[in-house]
Amino acid sequence: MNEIRQNHHMKAAQPNRKLILWLAAIVLLFLFGVILVQTGHWTRSSELDHINTKAGDSLNVYTGDLQIELDKFEALPYILSKNPLFLQLLVELHDTKKLDSVNRELERVNTLAETSAIYILDKTGHALATSNWNEKVSFIGEDLSFRPYFQQAIQGNPGRYFALGNTSHVRGYYFSAPMFNGPEIIGVLTVKVHLQRLEENWAKGSEKVVVTDPHGVIFISSYRPWQFRALVPLTTEAVQTLRNSMRYGDIYPDSIGTGQLSSDKNGLHFISLKTDAAPLVDGKTSSRTDRRYLIHSHNMPDAGWTVHVLSDISHVDGQVRNIVLLVAFLLVILFLSAALFYNKRRARLKQNEFEAHSRRALQEMNEQLEQRVHERTRELTLTNIHLTREVTERSRTENELRAAQEELIQAGKLAAIGQMATSITHEISQPLAAIRMFAENSLILLDEQRQEQVRMNLNDIADLVIKMSRITSHLKSFARKSRATLEPVDLEMAVGNVMVLLSMEMRKTGTVCHCTVAKETYVLADQVRLEQVLMNIFSNALDAVTNQPEKLIFISSEKHGDEVKLIVRDSGPGIAEEHIENIFEPFFTRKQQGKGLGLGLSLSRSIIKDFGGRITAENHAEQGAVFKFILKSCHLEEGAHK
Structure with a gap:
């Protein structure tokens, strides 16, 4: 029964609530309109008052400038009307020499005063003398009796007038003063001022x-x-x-x-x-x-x-419109903010009810989830222990593999040195024999007191020692076991170092090497390991051309953007097409048994990959094999950062 009454009251209250909302909306619209109209009136009045104040200040400035300009010349005609030379001209009207003097004096004064023109009128209003007497447009002889400034001055009063010039057609303000001969007015002196x-x-x-x-x-x-x-x-x-x-x-x-x-x-x-x-x-x-x-x-x-x-x-009008639109926008924002606040408040009440209901449901779900999480955590713990053991085992295996690879790299370097041992021994034995000969010869020369010949022998011995030192230093650097560090490496120098070690072998086999590596070409690498790769590739090239009638090796470099390409080509028989894809695999070799394990190219590719580069192999269109190294280019100053 109570629910029926409550529903009846709610249905009866709905029309009243709608009526109140409509009345509130109408009142708000009316208030908005009043506010916007008043805002427009106030903005217009304020802006016009500002413009009026500024215009009043400007008017005072312009009026003051104009008054100062006029006051500056007001006394000039009165002063000039007292000039005896000018008065004498009016007394002696037919004196041409005096007329010329007056014209020149008027011209001088006009220039000094920076006026438009100065001229003298006789009693009839005709111009007798003027400052523009020698110009194309001159006032001399003009009848200006109709001008008010002449009529004012001829009656004994100072004259003022502004007009467009009757002869010059130039605007000006005219000041005039009567010229007296005793009590009699005999003429008028006029000053024309331009206001441009x-x-x-x-x-x-x-x-x-x-x-x-x-x-x-x-x-x-x-x-x-x-x-x-x-x-x-x-x-x-x-x-x-x-x-x-x-x-x-x-x-x-x-x-x-x-x-x-x-x-x-x-x-x-x-x-x-x-x-x-x-x-x-x-x-x-x-x-x-x-x-x-x-x-x-x-x-x-x-x-x-x-x-x-x-x-x-x-x-x-544009400013008024902008201000009114701004106020309207702010009012709309205010209204929407109030409506949003009201809706948020209602939504918050509903949210509180929903949260209370959800809290109870969540509490039940949490209890179930905690049980499931406990079970799942136990399973994950066991799995994590198993994974930890596998990761530890894999890390150990990787370290062993890395150590084995380092040993293989070092073994490869030592093997290369072993292969070159005979050539290097011959390279060193010849300078040693020469040193012995020079030393024995120097002893004899000392007994004979031939000091200059002894000095020449000692210089030759020093050159031979430097040559052997260069060979041994390359061997020492090449054989050193070191940890790889990436830094700028001079590619030309690395190629040159390897060529020094192989020079005896090349002379022995009659191989000719054409090297066109660009100077000051720096790549990001480890110098020792890069030289090991070059030693391996160059040695393979020497082996390839051994039985060829023409023994040639070509070494060149190209730079493309931030990469450097080193190209090694030989005149050997090339690589069989079916073996090109397999030559970089470990233990793959086409050499005779005992000549190698087939790890050189595999290790070379691994080393170049560690440098962030790549190596490829292909056959040349004419003859021989071509190996290409693509390495990252760098500058010397990048070394510390890398």
């Missing part, structure tokens, strides 16, 4: 800087395509005024802006520029939508213009 240097410096910054006249026409710009274009669309009256004043010559400015000016609640001002007027961003083509800029402005009433800094805000 400021534009070049401004162009290096990240902001766009423009200077506009009262009508909004851009006179100075860090972005060249904006020059002489209006920041906002001009009214009909403004266009007519510009035409009448001829401030920009025959240029009639069009607008780069769409006319959309806006401000936000934080007091920031924005302007929209036409697509074709907006500069490219990072070299990429702009989209067809108008681009908005944050604009920061400062009015300069003395100069008659306004300085603007335009900051591109096209990247703000």
Whole structure:
């Protein structure tokens, strides 16, 4: 009865639980949306404030630079207007010699002051003298009475004006001052200043800087395509005024802006520029939508213009989007982490129940396993004892085999020396007989006081002793019983040592050896055992050519990558095809009884294998057998490591 009631309550609670979950999901989605919207607003506001602050600081710098540039030349026309030479020209208008002096002086001052031009106008506004008098474009004779700076100065006031040059078509800022002869104004002195240097410096910054006249026409710009274009669309009256004043010559400015000016609640001002007027961003083509800029402005009433800094805000939307996506990602991670924690907690409770049940089952299984392990351990212990005995026996057998192989190698060396005993005895007996003859001869020469002949005999005796010492040292080294150690071995030297021991036998049989082993060829081997292998192969080659009409042995070397190949070829009858595969087997020999046990080639292959190399045998296409040794190449400095 209680179970039925409990099931009834659980079924009734399921719809309520689903409703709560749906309501929680809706609330979470609403909170996510609010957080993301607020994040976007905050990010946009923060980034725009940063751009605005930076633009304000930059505007102060640009305005200061511009003001300093203007202040630098403001007093120049007033000072020059007091120059007696210039005043005298206006009094004596037809003095050509004085005109030439004035032109040259104006040219000198213009160069020193680094201005664009300096010129003098008479009362009618015609240029009498100018610093560019000797250039193709000269102001002399030009009627500039329509310029406001002339009209201001002719009335006794300092003049200021900026415009495009009527003759030179070069932009400039004009400073003018009246020239007095007593109380009478007799002319106007004008200084034209170019501002291109400021534009070049401004162009290096990240902001766009423009200077506009009262009508909004851009006179100075860090972005060249904006020059002489209006920041906002001009009214009909403004266009007519510009035409009448001829401030920009025959240029009639069009607008780069769409006319959309806006401000936000934080007091920031924005302007929209036409697509074709907006500069490219990072070299990429702009989209067809108008681009908005944050604009920061400062009015300069003395100069008659306004300085603007335009900051591109096209990247703000991308930053807002990235921040919103990041926050959304973090919120999702947070939500998933909470859900994961909840699921882990539920899973942990279920796991605890499962572990309690499993623990009891495991305890029963452990008891059974312990019994089985005990039985199996007893069996493995007996097996291990048996294996230990077998390993010990095998190790002992291997040591005995290794010792036997060492004895075989040593016996092979001694056998080779025994075979060469007659030749070596003859090699040593001849120098000994010569030494005896030289000694007896020297005694006679001493009695006759022939010291020089005695010295020559002693030198000959020393050479013969060196020759015998070389032979005995090779024999001693070859016969020494030593433990094999791998080290760099000079292959040419090893071949030469063996050839010394076999030289008498070769002369006796009339065998000619052609050796072309490369110099400074080092292989990884044990020198004594390598020479034993070479002795065995060379001796076999001598035996093979004994009954041949042409007795030749060829020894050469080749290097391929990290391997060195030593090739030994004879002019003997070669190896029977049916025996090639068996010649390296122990006790295999084709020699007569008593000439060998057939272990030489088997031991040679074993020794070469210990060096990490290999040996092969084949018949030459023309005549004779060919044995090839492939050994590892190395350098002298590898010896310590190996």
